[in-house]
Amino acid sequence: MTKDHDLKGHAWAVLLTAHATLVERIETALAEAGLPPLGWYDVLWELEKAEGGRLRMHELARRIVLSRSNLTRLxxxxxDAKLMEREDTPHDRRGYDCVITRAGLAMRKKIWPLYKAEIESLFSRHITVQEARTIGDALARAVKAAGGEG
Amino acid sequence: MTKDHDLKGHAWAVLLTAHATLVERIETALAEAGLPPLGWYDVLWELEKAEGGRLRMHELARRIVLSRSNLTRLxxxxxDAKLMEREDTPHDRRGYDCVITRAGLAMRKKIWPLYKAEIESLFSRHITVQEARTIGDALARAVKAAGGEG
DNA sequence: ATCGCGTAGTTGCAAATGCAACGATATGCT
DNA sequence: AGCATATCGTTGCATTTGCAACTACGCGAT
Structure with missing residues (x-):
């Protein structure tokens, strides 16, 4: 039990370190290539995946795990970079749809090869398929639980 | 191969989401309890673990994965909060030792129960011991590789 | 219709971050 | 010794973040 705890606590600590280290590397690589930061990619990708390339602000914020006010500025x-646009939503005059533009689609496609290569060399390369499955399953469970309640 | 890639890419995506979600939750819990942010805990804990409760600035920065300039301000x-002090290092007049104070030790101990409880309810609770081992091993491998080179 | 409450998104302000430039010292080479 | 180069840590400045207040609108009850 004590040992279980240590293993899990250790996993958490390693998770934090891995995130910090790898994200820093990826941001550096993107910046060096003159590409926008990871956060931009997330937005573009979520929009691209969504029906009609559009999503309400709050829904987009939820999906990329960002506060509302932060999403406003992002x-x-x-x-400003013409990668997306805000359009009034038909049935709710308070809100907007974020809509990805052609330039936004192009930018996401332009970023992806480098991002993919970085994921590959920093992450995928070092883990097995089994491990990937385990990481995906276990963390998804935690996220799901956190999303529902506390 | 394509499937391998998807699994690994998916694991990466989930890792990012899990980090964002869980860290946000933990920061909120700490703030609500009137406690300092996670970054402070990291510093205090690294210092406490270190020989003599002291570490050079650059070494501390490396361990908590923070840029030099950011560590300066942190x-x-x-x-300012009297949780650590800078002392001149004997054999290098450029640098300092960061030394944890009694108040710093006390603060770390004060934060830990809440932090621990959050890790437990947001993370540990949802994963098995096996999964924890896998996560720790796999991510540690990636971190180690990233630390060494590119 | 109006009141009250909840939600959508924005904004002001203070704090934190990232980056490049800087002063000071250490180190290696000649 | 003298000079070039690299490292330690800090600082200035512009950008980004976080929190709380705020406007505007939706929604249910009266």
């Missing part, structure tokens, strides 16, 4: 930047 | 805050 969306401002993406919009 | 250390300023911790020092």
């Amino acid at each position: 969306a401002d930047r993406l919009e | 250390a300023d805050r911790l020092e």
Whole structure:
């Protein structure tokens, strides 16, 4: 039990370190290539995956795990860069749809090869398929539980 | 091969989401309890674990995966809060030792129960011991590889 | 219709971050 | 010794973040 705890606590600590280390590396690689940061990719990718390339602000914020106010500013930047647009939503005059533009689609496709290569060399390369399955399953369970309640 | 890739890419995506979600939850819990953020805990814990409760700035920065300039400011805050001190290093007049204070030790001990409880309810609770072992091993391998080179 | 409450998104302000430039010291080479 | 180069840590400045307040709208009850 004590040992279980140590193993799990250790896994958490390693998770934090891995995230910090790998994300830093990836951000550096993107910056060096003159590409926008990871956060931009997340937005573009979520929009691209969504029906009609559009998503409400709050839904987008939820999917990329970002506070509303932060998404407001991030969306401002993406919009300034012509990678997405805000459109009034038909049935709710309070809100907007974020819609990815052609340039946004192109940018996501432009970023992906480098991002993919970085994931490969920093992450995928070092883990087995079994491990990947385990990591995906276990963490997804934790995320799901956290999403529902506390 | 394609499937392997998807599994690994998916694991990466879930890792990012899990990190964002769980860290946000933990920060909120700490803030609600009037406790300092996670970054402070990391510093205090690294110092406490280190020989003599002291570590050079650059070494501390490396261990908590933080840029030098960021550590400078973080250390300023911790020092203002009397949780650590900077001391001149004997054999290198450029650098400092960060030394944890009694108040720093006390603060780390004060934070730990809540942090531990959050890790338990958000993370440990949802994964098996086997999974924890796998996560720890696999991610540690990636971190080690990233630490060495690119 | 109006009141009250909840939600969508934005904004101001203070704090934190990242990056490049800097002063100071150490180190290696000649 | 003298000079070039690299490292330690800090600082200035611009960008990003986080939190709390705020506007605007939706929704249910009266």
